[in-house]
Amino acid sequence: MLGKLTLSAIPYDVPILVGTFIGVAVIGIAVLAAVTYFKKWGYLWREWLTTVDHKKLAIMYVVLGLVMLVRGFADALMMRTQLALAYAGNPGYLPPHHYDQVFSAHGTIMIFFMAMVMMQALFNFVVPLQIGARDVAFPLINSISFYMTLVSAILINISLFIGEFSNVGWLGYPPISELQFNPGVGVDYYIWSVQISGIGTLLTGMNFLTTIIKLRAPGMKWMHIPVFTWTAFFACIMILTTFPVLTVSMALLALDRYVGMHFFTNDGGGSVMLYLNLIWSWGHPEVYILILPAFGVFSEIAATFSGKPLFGYATMVIATGIITFLGSIVWVHHFFTMGSGADVNTFFGIMTMFIAVPTGVKIFNWLFTMYKGRVRFEGPMHWIVGFMITFSIGGMTGVMMAMPAADWVIHNSLFLVAHFHNVIIGGVFFGYVAGLSYWFPKAFGFKMRDVWGKWAFRFWFVGFYLSFIPLYAVGLEGMTRRMNHYDNPNWHPWLLVACVGVFVLAAGVACQVIQFVFAAFDAVNRKPDAHDLTGDSWGSGRTLEWSIPSPVPHYNFARLPVIRGLDTFHIEKELGRPAPVADLEPIHMPKYSAVGPVLGACGLVIGFALVWHIWWAVIVGLVVAFFTVIHRSANLDVDFYVTVEEIRADEEAFAKRLAAARAAE
Amino acid sequence: MKRLWRFFPALPALMLSGCTVDLLQPAGPIGEGNRDMMVLEWAVMMCVVLPVIIATLVFAWKYRASNAKAEYLRNWSHSNKIEVFIWGVPILIILVLSGFNYWSTHYYDPYKPISKEMQVKVGAPNAKPLHVEVISLDWKWLFIYPDLGIATINELDVPTKTPLDFRITSDSVMTSFFIPQLGSQIYSMAGMETQLHLMASRPGNFQGEAAQYTGPGFSDMRFRTIAMPQEQFDAWVQNVRSGGNPLVVKEALDAQTYQKYHVPPAAPHDAAPKPAPVVYFSSVQAGLFENVVAKYNVGMTHDHHGKDMDEKAMDMHSESHAAAPSNTGM
Ligand code: HEM
Numbered sequence: 001m002l003g004k005l006t007l008s009a010i011p012y013d014v015p016i017l018v019g020t021f022i023g024v025a026v027i028g029i030a031v032l033a034a035v036t037y038f039k040k041w042g043y044l045w046r047e048w049l050t051t052v053d054h055k056k057l058a059i060m061y062v063v064l065g066l067v068m069l070v071r072g073f074a075d076a077l078m079m080r081t082q083l084a085l086a087y088a089g090n091p092g093y094l095p096p097h098h099y100d101q102v103f104s105a106h107g108t109i110m111i112f113f114m115a116m117v118m119m120q121a122l123f124n125f126v127v128p129l130q131i132g133a134r135d136v137a138f139p140l141i142n143s144i145s146f147y148m149t150l151v152s153a154i155l156i157n158i159s160l161f162i163g164e165f166s167n168v169g170w171l172g173y174p175p176i177s178e179l180q181f182n183p184g185v186g187v188d189y190y191i192w193s194v195q196i197s198g199i200g201t202l203l204t205g206m207n208f209l210t211t212i213i214k215l216r217a218p219g220m221k222w223m224h225i226p227v228f229t230w231t232a233f234f235a236c237i238m239i240l241t242t243f244p245v246l247t248v249s250m251a252l253l254a255l256d257r258y259v260g261m262h263f264f265t266n267d268g269g270g271s272v273m274l275y276l277n278l279i280w281s282w283g284h285p286e287v288y289i290l291i292l293p294a295f296g297v298f299s300e301i302a303a304t305f306s307g308k309p310l311f312g313y314a315t316m317v318i319a320t321g322i323i324t325f326l327g328s329i330v331w332v333h334h335f336f337t338m339g340s341g342a343d344v345n346t347f348f349g350i351m352t353m354f355i356a357v358p359t360g361v362k363i364f365n366w367l368f369t370m371y372k373g374r375v376r377f378e379g380p381m382h383w384i385v386g387f388m389i390t391f392s393i394g395g396m397t398g399v400m401m402a403m404p405a406a407d408w409v410i411h412n413s414l415f416l417v418a419h420f421h422n423v424i425i426g427g428v429f430f431g432y433v434a435g436l437s438y439w440f441p442k443a444f445g446f447k448m449r450d451v452w453g454k455w456a457f458r459f460w461f462v463g464f465y466l467s468f469i470p471l472y473a474v475g476l477e478g479m480t481r482r483m484n485h486y487d488n489p490n491w492h493p494w495l496l497v498a499c500v501g502v503f504v505l506a507a508g509v510a511c512q513v514i515q516f517v518f519a520a521f522d523a524v525n526r527k528p529d530a531h532d533l534t535g536d537s538w539g540s541g542r543t544l545e546w547s548i549p550s551p552v553p554h555y556n557f558a559r560l561p562v563i564r565g566l567d568t569f570h571i572e573k574e575l576g577r578p579a580p581v582a583d584l585e586p587i588h589m590p591k592y593s594a595v596g597p598v599l600g601a602c603g604l605v606i607g608f609a610l611v612w613h614i615w616w617a618v619i620v621g622l623v624v625a626f627f628t629v630i631h632r633s634a635n636l637d638v639d640f641y642v643t644v645e646e647i648r649a650d651e652e653a654f655a656k657r658l659a660a661a662r663a664a665e
Numbered sequence: 666m667k668r669l670w671r672f673f674p675a676l677p678a679l680m681l682s683g684c685t686v687d688l689l690q691p692a693g694p695i696g697e698g699n700r701d702m703m704v705l706e707w708a709v710m711m712c713v714v715l716p717v718i719i720a721t722l723v724f725a726w727k728y729r730a731s732n733a734k735a736e737y738l739r740n741w742s743h744s745n746k747i748e749v750f751i752w753g754v755p756i757l758i759i760l761v762l763s764g765f766n767y768w769s770t771h772y773y774d775p776y777k778p779i780s781k782e783m784q785v786k787v788g789a790p791n792a793k794p795l796h797v798e799v800i801s802l803d804w805k806w807l808f809i810y811p812d813l814g815i816a817t818i819n820e821l822d823v824p825t826k827t828p829l830d831f832r833i834t835s836d837s838v839m840t841s842f843f844i845p846q847l848g849s850q851i852y853s854m855a856g857m858e859t860q861l862h863l864m865a866s867r868p869g870n871f872q873g874e875a876a877q878y879t880g881p882g883f884s885d886m887r888f889r890t891i892a893m894p895q896e897q898f899d900a901w902v903q904n905v906r907s908g909g910n911p912l913v914v915k916e917a918l919d920a921q922t923y924q925k926y927h928v929p930p931a932a933p934h935d936a937a938p939k940p941a942p943v944v945y946f947s948s949v950q951a952g953l954f955e956n957v958v959a960k961y962n963v964g965m966t967h968d969h970h971g972k973d974m975d976e977k978a979m980d981m982h983s984e985s986h987a988a989a990p991s992n993t994g995m
Pocket residue numbers: 073076077079080103104106107108110111114115168169170171417421424425428429467480481482483502505
């Protein structure tokens with residue numbers, strides 16, 4: 001009846017997990033009770049859970065991403081404290097059985113459920129607004145994407161309390177991920193949560209690519225597209241070209257594990273080398289999928305806060321394109337140590353090095369955007385300065401690893417771990433956090449408190465160096481990654497410093513939490529002067545999203561904007577806004593739908609049932625999902641019109657606020 | 666507490682004293698090559714990275730909004746001169762590094778035997794290579810010396826200034842055979858044979874490790890690499906053969922004994938499995954390594970290199986892209 005699931009799958013004998021479970025349960029029950037007490041279930045369901053509005057989906061993505069950041073960070077804290085302790089015979093407090101799950105969960109969660117989630121949040125919020133669209137191309141699919149991501153995040157967290165998680169790292173390398181060496185359910189949790197969230201991401205990629213190609217406001221030529229949207233465009237192309245490879249790799253691994261096939265097993269003709277090639281021909285582009293949008297964010301912020309246009313817009317677009325191309329043909333640099341011939345290694349090594357060219361160009365572009373500008377150091381701008389310093393160092397160590405003769409000794413070492421955190425924290429993470437505070441006022445109509453943002457930055461910046469420079473050092477001292485204990489006295493002091501670093505980072509995370517708590521508080525009791533009256537929250541916005549009210553009306557643009565070139569809003573501020581010619585018209589919008597949450601629930605049931613081999617539940621899930629889709633296809637009542645009265649009322653209110661803002665000046 | 670702080674400035678010195686930075690203090694020509702490439706790249710990259718970091722800080726300071734004296738070009742966003750510079754400099758640097766990349770990847774190719782040049786440099790131009798067959802197991806390393814008819818577990822004894830020809834495979838999961846101070850690592854994979862060529866130029870006791878995660882016993886899957894002068898090595902071999910050493914297991918390492926060591930130790934949930942002790946075998950059945958590889962290839966004998974790999978076979982290997990000997994059709 002319950003497949004492999006028995007009571008013994010519940011780890012009630014592990015105090016850490018029991019404690020965590022109680023914590024999660026208490027918070028969960030408190031939230032549910034609060035929602036019930038304030039009678040908000042109906043509101044939640046009607047306004048949020050069933051939404052197809054890209055802006056609300058973006059906010060839900062952000063919430064998910066932040067929760068997962070805390071989870072992933074808790075894992076990092078455990079790893080760092082374990083390695084500070086587990087020296088010279090002391091086993092530490094996490095035996096390999098747990099430690100190995102912790103680093104696997106940390107990597108998987110940070111990449112798929114923190115970074116990818118934040119990225120999709122930014123796509124959702126920013127892209128339609130920047131191109132003057134009223135929604136994405138496929139609003140319902142957008143909601144389904146979100147639910148696929150959400151339920152796979154839930155699935156991975158269920159593994160904490162029911163069964164176990166994978167112990168073989170974020171990429172699930174065989175043969176150790178095969179049934180022969182890993183008979184438990186951990187790898188299955190990994191496979192299905194990656195698989196389901198992968199579907200969500202693939203749908204997002206398709207959706208936003210279509211949106212950018214088809215839904216740009218009239219007159220927006222390709223070279224009028226704002227840089228963030230360009231980076232989203234290229235990231236979507238890479239999603240479409242590479243996520244299917246991830247899907248296939250996971251599917252083949254699942255076939256090995258579920259029906260005894262031999263794609264990657266040791267015997268029967270399986271080949272690990274095939275898996276390594278497959279997974280990295282997704283995995284390397286994946287890191288560029290993550291970093292390109294961060295580059296986009298930095299480009300927007302640099303221009304806004306320098307009071308100047310982005311330096312070298314065309315160069316920026318071309319460089320992004322080149323990175324997209326090169327990023328797709330360098331995956332072998334992840335296994336120069338597999339014994340490939342020298343010519344193969346040289347080719348992939350040199351291609352990898354060449355990525356440094358367009359990337360370097362971008363750094364110079366931001367530099368020259370600040371040059372002869374009037375740079376205002378509000379919160380978002382802090383992250384970009386921190387980024388340019390940190391990312392340059394990470395890029396340098398990346399080029400070092402692109403030389404096979406050097407990589408042969410730093411491969412799989414903590415030097416590598418330091419390198420990729422250097423680019424991923426200094427680049428991806430700093431970028432997304434900057435983007436979050438940059439577009440926050442657009443979403444909510446007021447700014448987050450900058451002080452806490454700045455402190456968060458300071459702690460993250462210092463904490464990063466404290467945590468990861470030591471890892472470069474121990475890497476050079478020959479320490480490999482994923483170790484659980486050690487007895488090399490040279491490593492110990494460095495790992496102690498890294499442990500101090502992680503607590504500094506914890507202070508950074510705490511500041512961010514405080515910043516959000518204050519934001520929630522301000523949302524209710526904010527002082528009138530904190531309102532963003534004009535919609536141009538930072539006063540120097542250049543792109544379309546700053547031309548409309550904050551928070552943005554659900555239909556985004558009362559009138560479709562007429563594009564007058566790159567940075568239309570800036571042009572309008574300089575030359576004056578043309579009087580609207582056409583009268584307001586009713587706006588055609590999609591209705592909210594329960595299809596997303598229902599399919600999400602099906603996904604969760606199917607994923608969980610597959611992990612535990614509960615076949616009847618898999619079938620039930622599939623059948624319900626199938627009929628939900630059929631029902632939706634037969635449903636013709638899926639849209640409505642926003643009335644002219646409503647739009648006019650919004651317009652008049654906005655005009656009043658603009659006038660008030662002008663009077664206040 | 667306050668007194669403790671006085672020692673703070675001494676901390677970096679304390680950390681450095683008596684500590685080996687394996688990758689920067691290599692003990693063989695391959696390791697030196699790895700290090701040189703690393704340092705070279707670091708130095709070349711620093712030529713751009715440092716100016717970029719400084720420029721970032723300078724621009725951020727100079728063009729801060731409160732500095733009304735600084736020039737402000739509110740619509741300036743293009744300059745052909747700067748464009749040429751920002752594309753040109755990185756391209757030049759990468760072209761230079763690409764040259765080194767091509768050269769070093771070929772010169773230090775792990776599949777290439779230690780070159781005459783390197784042998785001359787350590788002052789032993791005529792030393793014959795020592796063959797070692799490496800099998801990674803759960804969670805230990807088995808080293809077979811086919812020419813000497815002995816074997817060891819978790820200790821690799823080698824003569825200095827002698828080219829070391831490793832043939833590597835796994836009889837469990839995939840991992841990576843790595844002695845940081847000697848240089849390059851190579852994966853070990855079941856059913857396949859990979860190769861690595863190293864040389865120790867001075868005596869020493871170096872850490873050796875599994876550089877790719879292998880499961881619960883991973884952290885203790887380590888071995889000492891003891892490099893000693895040829896005479897001392899010969900004496901050690903004699904000692905192992907004759908069973909004079911307390912670590913020696915008298916029984917021969919044949920297919921049956923091998924099974925005993927092939928079984929992984931128990932891996933309890935609440936502790937790491939016990940590290941495997943060092944063992945010496947006074948004799949080894951011939952062909953054990955080949956049999957381990959063949960086991961995963963439906964019993965087919967795997968390669969035909971045999972013990973005396975000839976130059977032609979070697980070339981074939983370094984040319985062919987994959988690590989797989991791949992003559993079994995899978
Ligand atoms: C918040 C600060 C962070 C700290 C202190 C941290 C720390 C660590 C540590 C200690 C490891 C294990 C290293 C080892 O193998 O011994 C690790 C692995 C990893 N981290 Fe982080 N990390 C942080 C943030 C991130 C972020 C933001 C991401 C990605 C978005 C990330 C992605 C990864 C990945 C993919 C791995 C590899 C996991 C594996 O070995 O399979 N980390 N991190």
